[in-house]
Amino acid sequence: MIDISHVTVKYRLVKEKKRTIQEYVIRRLKGKRIHYEDFLALREINLKVHRGETLGIIGHNGAGKSTLLKVIARVIKPLKGEIIVRGSIAPLIELGAGFDPELTGRENIYLNASILGLSRKEIDKRFHKIVAFSELAEFIHSPLKSYSSGMVSRLGFSIATEVDPDILIIDEVLSVGDEHFKRKCDERILNFKKKGTTMLMVSHAMSDVTRLCDTVLWLDHGIVRRWGSPQTVTDEYLKS
Amino acid sequence: MVNSLEEAKEIFRYRELLRNLVARDIKVRYKRSFLGFVWVMLNPLLMMLVMNIIFSEVFKVTTKNYTAYLLSGIILWNFFAQGTSTAVISMVQNSNLIKKIYMPKAVFPLSVVLSATINFAFSLVPLSIIFFITGTEVSSHVYLLPLIFILVGLFSYGIALVLSTLTVFFHDTIYIYDVLLLAWMYATPIFYPDSIIPRKFAVILQFNPLYHFITIFRGALYMDVPSLAGSVFYGVLFSIASLVAGWLLYNRFKDRVVYYL
Numbered sequence: 001m002i003d004i005s006h007v008t009v010k011y012r013l014v015k016e017k018k019r020t021i022q023e024y025v026i027r028r029l030k031g032k033r034i035h036y037e038d039f040l041a042l043r044e045i046n047l048k049v050h051r052g053e054t055l056g057i058i059g060h061n062g063a064g065k066s067t068l069l070k071v072i073a074r075v076i077k078p079l080k081g082e083i084i085v086r087g088s089i090a091p092l093i094e095l096g097a098g099f100d101p102e103l104t105g106r107e108n109i110y111l112n113a114s115i116l117g118l119s120r121k122e123i124d125k126r127f128h129k130i131v132a133f134s135e136l137a138e139f140i141h142s143p144l145k146s147y148s149s150g151m152v153s154r155l156g157f158s159i160a161t162e163v164d165p166d167i168l169i170i171d172e173v174l175s176v177g178d179e180h181f182k183r184k185c186d187e188r189i190l191n192f193k194k195k196g197t198t199m200l201m202v203s204h205a206m207s208d209v210t211r212l213c214d215t216v217l218w219l220d221h222g223i224v225r226r227w228g229s230p231q232t233v234t235d236e237y238l239k240s
Numbered sequence: 241m242v243n244s245l246e247e248a249k250e251i252f253r254y255r256e257l258l259r260n261l262v263a264r265d266i267k268v269r270y271k272r273s274f275l276g277f278v279w280v281m282l283n284p285l286l287m288m289l290v291m292n293i294i295f296s297e298v299f300k301v302t303t304k305n306y307t308a309y310l311l312s313g314i315i316l317w318n319f320f321a322q323g324t325s326t327a328v329i330s331m332v333q334n335s336n337l338i339k340k341i342y343m344p345k346a347v348f349p350l351s352v353v354l355s356a357t358i359n360f361a362f363s364l365v366p367l368s369i370i371f372f373i374t375g376t377e378v379s380s381h382v383y384l385l386p387l388i389f390i391l392v393g394l395f396s397y398g399i400a401l402v403l404s405t406l407t408v409f410f411h412d413t414i415y416i417y418d419v420l421l422l423a424w425m426y427a428t429p430i431f432y433p434d435s436i437i438p439r440k441f442a443v444i445l446q447f448n449p450l451y452h453f454i455t456i457f458r459g460a461l462y463m464d465v466p467s468l469a470g471s472v473f474y475g476v477l478f479s480i481a482s483l484v485a486g487w488l489l490y491n492r493f494k495d496r497v498v499y500y501l
Binding site for chain 2: 011012019020021022024070073074075076077089091093097098100102103107110111113114115116117118119120123
């Protein structure tokens, strides 16, 4: 369950290039003020997502979609607003975050899963299922640098989805790999829906959005332009 | 305050990440080559040999057990210097992770300091070999050794927190710190005995935390140090002060870090 109100995110862009202690001290001594440009990535966002609901988030590039996901995932703290999130969160964002090419597949599973917040016991429990889903059993003790990019993505997807969170956040990565693996990914996503996992999905693929989502949010320049049923909102978005 | 406590709990919650980061660092460092492992041991030994020749033959320094004096100083200094200077870029280096996934950022400098602590432990092996070869007697205060691990570790972590956070906002922090470290190294009696410092400057030594740490280390190992209790007292003080200052600064700015990475 997610409940956010009045969330505003401000990015401060420093006009001058140099960000060094040297420059800072010189500037202060000269009495000059630093020029900022403030950019509001999100403005007064109010949003409620119920347990088990799949929310799709659409909008043009730069609309604030990733920023919204980051605020909910606790990566960014907003300038103002209240965020209430009940349940564990796992991001399907940066597959293979922290993967180190020198380490083996097994070592990378532990590293990546720990980045996602799992404890050693939790990883131990899930290890075999992760290896099984990724279909990489033979290579699991080889260093990651010997894997193809497809293999790396499969491993990343396996780990991220095996985490089994209450809330799954998906930033444009719905499936990876060849046709066969893509079908497995899709199956897994549908399984999450059946299980009652809450899902937030950023996507540019309207077909996926209408197929999988219960509600859709259209973000435009940091504000909520439309929020409602998938068909209605995507139709309006496509017409704009 | 509550915020700080929450953050400490978060670090504990992410202990598996910490463990994996440290394991990765150790593995990458020592897996690469057998020579890599040997080099880590060899480096301080070679430095000690060179300094020994320069200072005892050229500058005619006549400290008792000069070899042990040098090596213990070099190893302790490396623990602090390498730990903190590697930690400076620890957050910036992991910016791709920090920008996409939530984790308590303090784990990055912490993993660096923990790695440095483990490397310090390993380096005690060649140190003991040298002690055996030179016939240096181990002091009765050797029970203080674990304390050194804790004091220098905590002190380094405080500094690491300040530096790693500062670097996010000011990219030249590392260059400034490198120069600072150089001056700091000369202000610490690693190569020279503290007795050659003229009286009026001797007071400055008291303000150098590393002076106290090195004194405790040498006192714990072999040296007869009259002011050992005093150094322990100052050492504890500086460690706590550094940790508190670093922790407070980190917590104040940690939420802004992601905007500047």
